[in-house]
């Protein structure tokens with residue numbers, strides 16, 4: 001048998017649950033992930049030449065630094081596509097090692113692995129996010145870095161390193 005006080009508690013719970021669902025339904029932007037645009041993706045980046053397309057297709061990878069000399073990055077050629085990432089692990093900042101055969105960036109510190117074919121998405125490990133993606137522009141045979149999508153480990157702003 002349920003006493004009056006328990007009924008009141010259940011009623012309040014249901015009322016507040018409905019109120020909570022109504023609030024979430026009224027804010028579809030939060031559910032859809034429509035966060036305000038990140039200023040760090042395009043703001044204040046320089047356009048730096050990474051290398052040539054022919055060189056990348058032949059070697060499969062090109063090391064470079066972006067947006068400054070302290071930010072180690074790697075361009076890779078996978079599935080007939082050019083992609084580039086910060087190689088700094090998003091878990092605790094160790095430099096990852098690129099496994100060309102598997103197209104994985106592998107962290108030697110705590111073994112997180114990131115998929116180079118899938119925008120640097122974490123496959124397994126301790127990290128909670130993907131590798132920051134270096135945005136590229138290809139002009140003829142030249143590959144240029146033009147921005148970074150994601151925060152490089154240890155920075156409060158990708159342009160301050």
Ligand code: FES
Pocket residue numbers: 089090091092093094107108109110111112125126127
């Ligand atoms: S620093 Fe890379 S997995 Fe911990």
